[in-house]
Amino acid sequence: MEDARSGPTAANEHQLAYLDEPVEINLPPGWKYRSWKFGPITVPWYASPESQLILVSFVCFLCPGMFNAVNGMGGGGQLDKDAYASNAANSALYATFAVVGFFAGSVVNALGIKASLAFGGLGYCVYVSAYLCFNHTRNFGYVVFSGMLLGCCAGILWSAQGAIMMSYPSEKSKGRYISWFWIIFNLGAVIGSVVQLGLNIHTSGNKAVSDATYIGFIVLTFLGACLAWTLVDAKHVIRGDGSRIIVMKNPTWKTEIIGLWETLRNDPYIIFLFPMFFASNWFYTYQFQDVNLVQFNLRTRALNNTLYWLAQMFGALVFGFALDLPTRRTIRARIAWCVMLALTFGVWGGGYVFQRKYTRKDTDIEGHFVYDWKSDGYIGPMFLYIFYGFYDAAWQTCVYWFMGAITNNSRKLANFAGFYKGIQSAGAAIIWRLDGLKIPYMNLFASCWILLAGSLVVALPVMLLKIKDTVPIEEDLQFVDETVEEFLGRRADRGTPHQEKQWVG
Template sequence: MAGTSIDEKAAQHNVHDSASHEPTAVLELPNSWKYKRFTVLGYKFPWYASPPVQLVIVSFVCFMCPGMFNALNGMGGGGQLDPSANNKANTALYSTFAVVGFFAGTFTNKLGIRTALSFGGFGYSVYVASYLCYNHTQNLGFTTFAGALLGVCAGLLWCAQGAIMMSYPPEASKGRYISWFWMIFNLGAVIGSLIPLGQNIHINGSSNVTDGTYVGFLVLTLIGAGLSWCLVNADEVIRDDGSKVIVMKHPSWKSELWGLVETVQSDPYIIALFPMFLASNWFYAYHFTEVNGAYFNIRTRALNSVVYYLCQILGAYVFGYALDFKGVSRTVRAKVAWAALFAIIMAVWGGGYAFQKTYTRATVKPEADRMDWTHDGYGGPFVLYMLYGFTDAAWQTCVYWFMGALTNNGRKLANFAGFYKGIQSAGGAITWRLDDIKIPYMNMFASNWALLSGSLLIALPVILWKVENTTSLEKDLAFTDETAEEVVAKTIISPAASHNDEKVV
C-alpha cells in the first residue's frame, strides 16, 4: 500500500526503541485492577491481563483436567487390571475428538475461550467419575459414553488452549511460553501419579486403583473446570510492549466453517506437518498399556508414571528455552531442533527395540509376577520409560513451536490447532483400538518408530523453507478481511487505550 508501511505504522506506536531495546516512553495502561502490578520480595509481577498470567491460568486448568487424565491413563488400563474398558473408552474418546478437533475453532470462537475451557474440564470430570463407577458396577457402557463425551469436550479445551499459547506471546517468547505451559501441565500428571503411588506403595501384587485415587482425580478436575472462568477476554490482554493480540469481528458460522478450507488453500504446506500431528498421540497406547501396563506391577507402574511426567517437564524446559535462544536466528533454531528431534527419536526408539524383543503378548506375566522396582533388571526399562517421557515433551513442544513460527495470526493459529488436535486424535483412536484387538506388541512398536521418523522427513521441507526469522504483518493480513490500519489500531495500545467487545478468532 502507498504511504506509511504497516511495519512503520506499528513502530510509530511502539513504546520501545528498536535499536537500543530501551523504553522510550512510559506505557500507559487502562485504569483497571486487571493492569495493576504488585511487587513481592523485589520481584515485580506482570499485570493480571498479561500473556504470562493468562498462560499460567490456562496451564493450571490443564494441570487439573488433562493432567489428571494423563496420570490415570499412565497407570495402564486406567488403573484397572483388565485394560478393555480403558481401551474402549479411549477409542471412543479419540474418535469423537478427531471429528470435533477439525471444527473446534468454530465452536470455540462462538462460545469464547472461558466457556470452551470450562465445558472441556467438565468432560474430564465425567470421564474420571465413570472409572469410579466401573470399580463397583463394571458398567462398560458408562465408561465408553464418558470417553465419547470427553472427546467432544477435550476438542474445545485444547483448541482454546492452543489459540492462547500460540497467539498471546510475542514472537521472541513463543518457545518459552510453550515450555512454561508444558511444565505446569505435566506437573499435574506428576502430582496425579503420586496419588496412586502413595495409596499403592505397599501393594506388591494384584489390585485395581483404589476409590480414593478416583475421588481425588474427580475433585481436581472439577476445580480445573471452575478455574477457567478466571481468564479475561482476549481483547483485554496487553503485552508488555503495549501490543494486543489480534482480535477480529464475529465471523459468520459459514465463514468459520470455510476457515479450515481457507487455511489449506492459503498455506498448503501445512499438509506436510499432518504426519507429525498424527504421530503425536500414536505412541500413548504403546507407552501406557503395552509397556507400563503389561510389564510392571501396580506400584511400579505408578512410580514409572511419576518419572515419565517429570521427564516431560525436563524435555519441555530444555526444548522450549533452546527454541528461543537469542544468539541464533529462528531459521537456524528450527533446523537444529529438527536434527535434535530426529537424533533423539532414533536413539530412544532404538533402545526401545532392544527392550521390546524381550517380551510379547503371549509371554506377559500375571500381575503379581510382573516387574517390581525391587527386582534385578529394573534399571534398564526404568531409564527407557523416562526417555519415552522426555521425547514426548520434546515432540509436542517442537510441533507447537513450528506452528507458531509459521504465523502470528490468531484465526489461522486456531485452525492450525484444530488440524493438530483432530489429526492426532484420529491417531489415538486407531492405536487404542489396535491394542483392544490385541495387535502384536512388536507391530505396534514398529508403527511408532516408523511414523515418528518418517513424519520428520516429510516435514523437513517446511522447516527449511517456510520458517522465517520473523512473520511479517502483511502475510498475516493476507488471511483476513481486515485492513492494515484496522489491525494496527487494534494491536497497538495508544495512551488513550480503549477496548472493544470482540472475541479472539
C-alpha cells in the same frame, strides 16, 4: 510511544510484537492492569499474557493432567489384564476427538476462550467418574459414553489452549511460553502419580486403583473446569510492549467455517505437518498399555508414571528455552529438526532392545513375571521409560513451536491447534483399537518408530521453506477486515513509528 488507554480496543487490532528497546506503556485503569511487587519479584498484571498462560496451564494441570495420571497407570487404573474397558473408552474418545478437533478452532473462535475451556474441563470429570462407576457396577456402556463425551470436550479445550499458547506471546518468547505451559500441565500428572504411588507404596502385588483416588481426581477436574471462568477475553490482553492479540472481530459461525476452509486453501503447507500431528499421540498406547501395564506391578507403574511426567517437565524446559535462543529462527527450526531425528533413533532404538524381551503371548500367561522396583534388571527399563517421557515433551514442544513460528494470528492458530488435536486424535483412536485387537507388541512398537521418523522427513520442507525469521504483516492480516496500508497509515497518524519488519502480531 502510544498510550495504551488511547489505543484501539477492537479485537482485530495489530500492534508491535516486540521492539528493539524496552518501552514504557500506560495501561488502562482497573484491577486487571495492576501489577504487584513482592520484594524482588514483580507479578505481571492479570490481563497480561503471562498471567493468562499460567491460568490456562492450571486448567490443564487439573483436567488433562489428571487424565494423564489415570491413563499413565495403564488400563485407566483397572486391574483387567487386557484393559478392554480402557481401550474401548479411549478408542471412542479419540475417534470423537478427531472429528470435533478438526472443527474445534471454529467453535473456540465463536464461543470464546472461557466458555470453551470450561465446557472442555467438564468432560474430564465425567470420564474419571465412569471408571469409579465401573469399579462397582462394571457398566461398560457408561465408560464408552464418557470417552465419546470427553472427545467432544477435549477437542474444544485443546484448541482454546493452543490458540492462547501460540498467539499470546511475542515471536521471541514463544518457546518459553510453550515450556511454561508444558511444565505446569505435566505437574498435574506428576502430582496425580505421586498420590497413587503414596497409596500403594507398600503393596508389592497388583490391584486396581482405589475409589479414593478416583474421587480425588473427580474433584480436581471439576475445579479445573471452574477455574476456566477466571480468564479474561483475548481482546483485553495487553503484552508488556503495549501490543494486543490478533483475533477476529465479532466472528459468526458462517465466517468461522469459511475461515477454516481459507486456512487450508491459503496455507496448504500445513499439510506437511499433518503426519507429525498424527504421530504425536500414537505412541502413548504402546507406552502405557504395552510397556507399563504389562511389565510392572502397581506401585512400580506409579513410580514409572511419576518419572515419565517429571521427564516431560524437564524436556519441555530444555526444548522450550533452546527454541528461544538468540539466533535466527530459521536456524533454530533446522537444528530442532535434526535433534528430533537423532532422538527418534536413539530413544526408540533403546525401546527396540527392550521390546525384544517379551511378546503378547508371554504376558497372557497367568502369573508372568512383572518388574517391581526391587527386581534385578529394573534400572534399565526405568531409564527407558524416563527417556520416553523426555522424548514426548520434546516432540510436542517442537510441533507447537513450528506452528507458532508460521503465524501470529490467533484465529489461524486456533484452526492450526484444532487440526493438530483432531489429526493427533485420529491416530490415537486407531492405535487404541489396534491394541484392543491384540496386535503383536513388536508390530505396535515398529509402527511408532516408523511414523515418528517418517513424519519428520515429510515435515522437512516446512523447516526449509516456510518458517521465516519473522512473519510479514501481510500474512497476519489476511483474516482481518483491514489492509496493510490502512493499518500502517492509521498507526502512523497516531505518531507511532513503524518499520514494517517490526509489525508482527
